[in-house]
Amino acid sequence: MAPPLELSIPSTILSNTANEKPYTLYNITLRLPLRTFVVQKRYSDFATLHKELISLVSEAPPSPLPSKSWFKSTASSPELTESRRVGLETYLRAIAEGPDRRWRETSVWRTFLNLPSTGSGSASSSRNELIAQSQRGPGASAGQFAADPQVWLDLHREMKGQLHDARLFLGRRDGATTAQAQYEAGANAKRCLVKAGGLIGNLEEGLRILGDREKAGRGEGRVGAGELRRRRDLLGSAKVEKEGLEKLAVSLAVKGQSKGSGGSLVGAAASQQDKNALFGPGVSKPSGRVLGAPVPETDRTRELDNDGVLQLQKQLMQDQDLDVEELGKIVRRQREMGLAIHGELELQNEMLKRVDEDADRVARKIDVAKKRTQKIS
Numbered sequence: 009m010a011p012p013l014e015l016s017i018p019s020t021i022l023s024n025t026a027n028e029k030p031y032t033l034y035n036i037t038l039r040l041p042l043r044t045f046v047v048q049k050r051y052s053d054f055a056t057l058h059k060e061l062i063s064l065v066s067e068a069p070p071s072p073l074p075s076k077s078w079f080k081s082t083a084s085s086p087e088l089t090e091s092r093r094v095g096l097e098t099y100l101r102a103i104a105e106g107p108d109r110r111w112r113e114t115s116v117w118r119t120f121l122n123l124p125s126t127g128s129g130s131a132s133s134s135r136n137e138l139i140a141q142s143q144r145g146p147g148a149s150a151g152q153f154a155a156d157p158q159v160w161l162d163l164h165r166e167m168k169g170q171l172h173d174a175r176l177f178l179g180r181r182d183g184a185t186t187a188q189a190q191y192e193a194g195a196n197a198k199r200c201l202v203k204a205g206g207l208i209g210n211l212e213e214g215l216r217i218l219g220d221r222e223k224a225g226r227g228e229g230r231v232g233a234g235e236l237r238r239r240r241d242l243l244g245s246a247k248v249e250k251e252g253l254e255k256l257a258v259s260l261a262v263k264g265q266s267k268g269s270g271g272s273l274v275g276a277a278a279s280q281q282d283k284n285a286l287f288g289p290g291v292s293k294p295s296g297r298v299l300g301a302p303v304p305e306t307d308r309t310r311e312l313d314n315d316g317v318l319q320l321q322k323q324l325m326q327d328q329d330l331d332v333e334e335l336g337k338i339v340r341r342q343r344e345m346g347l348a349i350h351g352e353l354e355l356q357n358e359m360l361k362r363v364d365e366d367a368d369r370v371a372r373k374i375d376v377a378k379k380r381t382q383k384i385s
Contacts, residue, residue: 013104014039017097020089032082032089034096038121047122054096060116069111071102157231160214167207174200174253181260197257204250211243252319259313
């Protein structure tokens with residue numbers, strides 16, 4: 009789920025256009041994950057947005073729109089301007105941060121805030137169409153769908169969801185006690201892996217088209233070289249994860265066949281014995297920290313074999329790398345803020361020093377004036 013949009017109206021500006029009455033523009037500041045920008049709207053734009061949202065959703069937004077004043081104008085009343093600014097900010101934030109998504113998923117809302125035109129509805133329809141095509145086989149139209157940068161990200165999110173579901177089904181397959189439950193969980197896991205494989209193929213085709221556009225220098229649907237490398241890395245990690253899940257599915261199927269035949273339970277018993285030896289209660293727990301000592305098994309590792317635990321460890325390491333990158337961005341941002349504050353403090357200190365010098369100069373002049381006054385008297 010995407011994080012909520014950070015939205016505020018910190019200030020206003022009075023517009024004095026020739027041959028028009030002065031009116032107030034509200035500076036809407038939007039903070040996205042990669043950039044921050046400002047959109048200027050007047051009150052009539054908000055009124056039009058409110059009317060269109062009601063017509064589309066058939067229900068008013070959760071916060072009321074500030075009413076129009078017939079006896080005052082924001083151009084001549086700072087109090088009305090401030091109260092309306094606060095009311096409009098509350099109105100927008102109620103739509104952007106509320107639990108009901110109906111208003112912010114409309115194209116009218118995204119157009120009003122100059123957000124990307126690919127809304128969740130169109131992205132979902134494109135994603136569903138591409139998933140259906142991936143089940144039939146990769147094609148040119150599927151690659152063209154994935155060549156849209158925003159749709160590519162939505163499809164990548166869908167593919168990661170399929171891999172996650174496959175992992176859950178394999179865990180249920182390993183912990184199932186009946187043959188029917190094992191069969192159903194295995195079939196669901198295989199279905200998710202097939203869908204993920206089709207999506208990976210379409211995502212690769214989309215990256216190829218995006219790379220060709222970048223080389224050709226065409227402006228429509230282009231992404232930078234760095235973003236292309238990042239997306240290739242994401243796709244490579246997804247391939248590794250899918251291969252690991254496929255190997256895990258095969259190992260679980262072989263284990264299930266061994267149990268079903270009743271001829272050889274050595275592999276399963278040995279695996280259970282290994283888990284008991286590593287994580288069981290019979291292991292003595294030495295006092296203090298011992299390097300290389302076994303750690304208690306968790307709910308996430310209990311249903312996995314060795315390959316699954318290794319894959320889980322790789323995934324955790326990748327998540328930790330992403331967290332470190334985000335932490336690095338935050339630290340760099342804090343450093344830039346610290347440098348800016350340092351520069352501002354130096355400037356303020358210099359100004360205070362000049363004020364002190366001027367005060368001393370004025371004090372000396374006052375002393376001279378007092379001495380002259382005394383001589384005259």
